Amino acid sequence: MKHILYGILTSILISFGYVANATAAQPSPQCAAIVASLPEHRCAETEFGIILSEAPFPRELVRAIGRGEKQFAAAFGQKPVRYLAVFTTSKPVPTDLPADIARLPVFTWSTKGAASALKAISHGKEAAEPSEDQILDVNLSLYPHELGHFWEEQVYNPNASDHPADGYGTKAPDWFDEASAFLTEDENSARNARRIIIGEYYRGSPQYQANFTANIDQLLAEPHPVTKLNSTAKKNTAGKDAKITNVGGSAKSSEEQVVIIESAADGLDRPGWTSRVQIFKDYLLERARGKPVFGSIMAGYLEKRKFEEWLAQNGAQFHLPVTMADLQKDWEAWFTIRYGR
Ligand SMILES: [Zn+2]
Helix, strand or coil: CCCHHHHHHHHHHHHHHHHCCCCCCCCCCCHHHHHHHHCEEEEECCEEEEEEECCCCHHEEEEEEEEHHHHHHHCCCCCCCCCEEECCCCCCCCCCCHHHHHHHHHHHEEEHHHHHHHHHHHHCCCCCCHHHHHHHHHHHHHHHHHHHHHHHHHHHHHHHCCCCCCCCCCCCCCHHHHHHHCCCCCHHHHHHHHHHHHHHHCCHHHHHHHHHHHHHHHHHCCCCCCHHHHHHHHHCHHHHCCCCCCHHHHHCCCCCHHHHHHHHCCCCCCHHHHHHHHHHHHHHHHHHHHHHHHHHHHHHHHHCCCCCHHHHHHHHHCCCCCHHHHHHHHHHHHHHHHHHH
């Protein structure tokens, strides 16, 4: 009885949500059908996704994921595939789903990730349990980010195991996979991240500052720091915290992933790989002026063209230089105008 009531209440709340916020989500008969058979789950729908969660799933998060889908579509000129996202504590994906939903590619993510990441970032200090707001804040960037990896994988590389040597299992190098996920993040969170990155840049040594923009060709060839850490982390006693079974979109529930990335800064004179990738992604999007530059670069990688070959053939179309040497200069000039002083 309680379950039935709960299910009805959830459906009402969700329907109400769609009325109040018709632009972010569409009416969802599918959610009503799912919740009818899974009364302990909350369900929400974005343009491409069905989101299932055991715990309350803030509408703000649904909207951030919906915006991420649009950001992905704009940068790639390709819509995400329809998908099912299951946010869970530890339980398996429910099996009694309507047949058309059960057929969708599934993304799963542990809802415990943000809290453990926040605790780990406090470096073992006896930190208070993170507040709901702090957790939401992390998830606003984390969920669309991880879904960004998933969308890229599903659209371009649905058979990730074909490329086991790559950190993400895609045909693109790591910088591109990570940039693809950064660009789907909530803009407020992205702004905060940018503030932190540039703050570190301003506080950094002259060498750190020079290294931030130097050698873009190397950045585009380097593996993700998690990939680099992977082998040592496994041997380490801290390996418990460095449980890296999957990186990025194919991650099943790697809660500690965020923490490892955060702690993977290379040192005092060397800005972190993710920081540089994140700002370089801004540069590419800004130069492209709304054209789907990421889709074009991905097409190049799928055709086994190197980035410099793609640049020579397609760079001009996206208002980019056509040689790596000129790209280096243009990227430095862009960075100086934006952040130099
Ligand atoms: Zn990522």
